[in-house]
Amino acid sequence: MVSAAPFLDCAPGVPLISLQGIRRQYGGQGGQPAVQVLHGIDLEIGAGEFVAIVGQSGSGKSTLMNLLGCLDQPSSGSYRFNGQDVARLDGDELALLRREAFGFVFQGYHLIPTESARENVEVPALYAGTPEEERAQRAAALLGRLGLAEKLHLRPNQLSGGQQQRVSIARALMNGGHIILADEPTGALDSHSGAEVMALLHELADAGHTIILITHDREVAAQARRVIEIRDGRIVADSGAQAVRTPARALPAPRSAPVSPGLQFWSDLREAARTAWRGMRLNRSRTALTLLGIVIGVASVIVMLAIGEGARRQVMERMGTMGTAILYIGSKAPATGGPAGQLSEEDLQAVRELPEIARVLPVIGDPITVRHGRADKQVYVFAASEEMPAVHHWPVAQGRYYTAAEDQGLAPLVVLGHKAHQHFFPDTPNPLGRQLLIGNSPFEVIGVMSERGADSGAQSYDDMVFIPYNAGRARVYQAQTQPDYVVVQARSSEVVHAAEASMHRLLLARHGREDFGIGNAAARIQAEAETRRSMTVMLGLIAAVSLIVGGIGVMNVMLMTVKERTREIGIRVATGARQRDILRQFMTEAVLVTWVGGSVGVLAGLLVGGADCRGCAGGVFRDRDVRRICLRGRDGIAVWLHARQGRRARLDPVVALSGDLR
Structure with a gap:
């Protein structure tokens, strides 16, 4: 894991955030019109400041927040964080910066609906590699400090708006929250809950956290210690930067003991499996329909192969050594x-x-x-x-x-x-x-x-x-x-x-x-067995179509799941998830769905296929059919044919096996 130290160690006299000539343009490609949102933003923010960026809707303040939080990249200009050029950081380093330096508080709370309050708070620590027990204790402590000690196991839809916002603040502080980016944190709250949230932000600012508040409400902005007004993508007013000071954090960033890559991988995989299983349980109907397609596909393949193979083995068992390992000797x-x-x-x-x-x-x-x-x-x-x-x-x-x-x-x-x-x-x-x-x-x-x-x-x-x-x-x-x-x-x-x-x-x-002849009955019977084996393969291929359809169903459901959960993906990215973390999450869900469906399908196929195999001689192949297969061309056929004609049965069995007798 990339060390976070170069990002967080404050250099004397160096602003924490420095923007020079930042522009952000959307469109302009493929014949689409270009839309310029930010026009040459120059801005410096020091460590420990409480800054409010105020502006009307469409002024570019949210775009500026996304750039500051490394959720977006400028079209041009320079963004330096603690003296380092952010443009030179790769994807994992940007994820590390979001995870270790920033904490996001959104107007819509942006909590993961399937997770409890404690689990939502734990998300940044999960991607930071914090051990499970340690992150659970820290999340509980943060929620307790914010007055939610009794709400740890409730999901977001069981909490009030103010409580959800406090959960999002606790999440922002989980990895230390050196810089709190709050986007309209009081916009969806009543006046009492809004006042509580602002009091929390003041408390965090007093504790040394850097607070960047994005709002359109000038009364809320006035509570900050520095107000920056943005209009039409340009800074039009700035009340002035305070002296850069070294923060004395009441909630220092957690530093866990190093975890080996192997243990970290299995921990991440276990957490992804837990999240996937919970999502499957909460979406029972969709999961059941997806599993049904897989179960039908897998069971069909097994049943078809079982019927074909069972019938073949039944026939071969009835033939036994009369067919597959029998030869005849006669004099001539x-x-x-x-x-x-x-x-x-x-x-x-x-x-x-x-x-x-x-x-x-x-x-x-x-x-x-x-x-x-x-x-x-x-x-x-x-x-x-x-x-x-x-x-x-x-x-x-x-x-x-x-x-x-x-x-x-x-x-x-x-x-x-x-x-x-x-x-x-x-x-x-x-x-x-x-x-x-x-x-x-x-x-x-x-x-x-x-x-x-x-x-x-x-x-x-x-x-x-x-x-x-x-x-x-x-x-x-x-x-x-x-x-x-x-x-x-x-x-x-x-x-x-x-x-x-x-x-x-x-x-x-x-x-x-x-002066003797040797007849090989096995060759003919083995040809019959090969024919039946080919039929088994054909049945398996037909059944495989069902399996392919089931697999396509899984892919389709996973695609829809990704589209439905873009909000959750955004939350995880904002809390420090890397691209491979997101990929692992959804791949784990796909594998889990496939594994459960495949296991049930195998069990159903074995039960149904086993019953079919046991009854195949009496169903797919009737007893008389098996006997005819077993006896056709076998020893004694010449004897019996000539016995019916009343002649002495001293014939060459090789001739009998060749089928020349009438």
């Missing part, structure tokens, strides 16, 4: 001719040992006659290992699935599909322990799968029955020497292509020729 005749290859148990075990592979599921399936009592039906009998539910993310609804030990022990166990249960045991809610005849072999029912559905044009999963792989080979498919196809689950969707390449190298090395 090599392109160079010769018999079709054979997938042995040793081949499958070698594939299981690859680091990119999580599970290997050999599958044999055929339509077989299944009987129970008088009910018989051609049913697709799905023989696979105990890992089938985990690979296909398909839970058991009743009972359990068979274990690896039961599979190795050739246990005659069967798990029913949902519709198979209804067909063979229509009157038995719990069929566990009952017997089914599959082909010529009896199997015990140990579980019922949950309802899953069917792919378009294919036999329903729910019509099938599921038996252990080894038991199926030994008891039902004795002629089967190898699996119809093998489902391979990679450890993650990120390593699917690496897993495909590793399996290809492994099987090529073991067979010596390419």
